[in-house]
């Protein structure tokens with residue numbers, strides 16, 4: 001796994017920075033324009049959540065190379081208040097702010113691998129991968 005960039009999110013403008021980074025990497029890795037758009041949507045949604053609900057944290061982008069596949073791994077971590085009812089939040093239609101990405105369930109459906117852990121002590125961590133096809 002090769003780290004491509006770490007983006008600290010603490011300001012509204014950092015969301016735009018994260019979008020620019022992931023756009024460039026997704027293109028470089030060879031994702032289709034449709035997948036590039038989807039991956040940018042994912043990073044926008046996660047960065048926006050981070051900024052809105054946890055104020056600050058980080059996004060790390062990796063090139064993930066396994067024996068048979070190449071992909072992009074997006075890791076998002078904050079030390080915010082955490083998500084009280086993760087199960088509910090992952091139900092389609094729960095999203096409150098009506099963003100384009102349709103919230104965390106939308107992120108999960110776009111990506112090939114998705115895991116989330118969240119608690120009031122540890123904050124929220126999301127680890128997600130999209131493979132090249």
Ligand SMILES: Nc1ncnc2c1ncn2[C@@H]1O[C@H](COP(=O)(O)OP(=O)(O)O)[C@@H](O)[C@H]1O
Pocket residue numbers: 045049050053054078080081082083089094095096097098099102103104105124
């Ligand atoms: N990083 C985070 N830290 C704390 N709470 C979060 C975080 N991300 C999401 N949440 C909580 O989960 C809910 C659902 O998030 P999401 O699916 O993105 O929908 P929306 O942002 O539209 O409400 C949010 O309303 C918020 O309460």
Ligand SMILES: [Mg+2]
Pocket residue numbers: 045048049097099103104
């Ligand atoms: Mg959201």
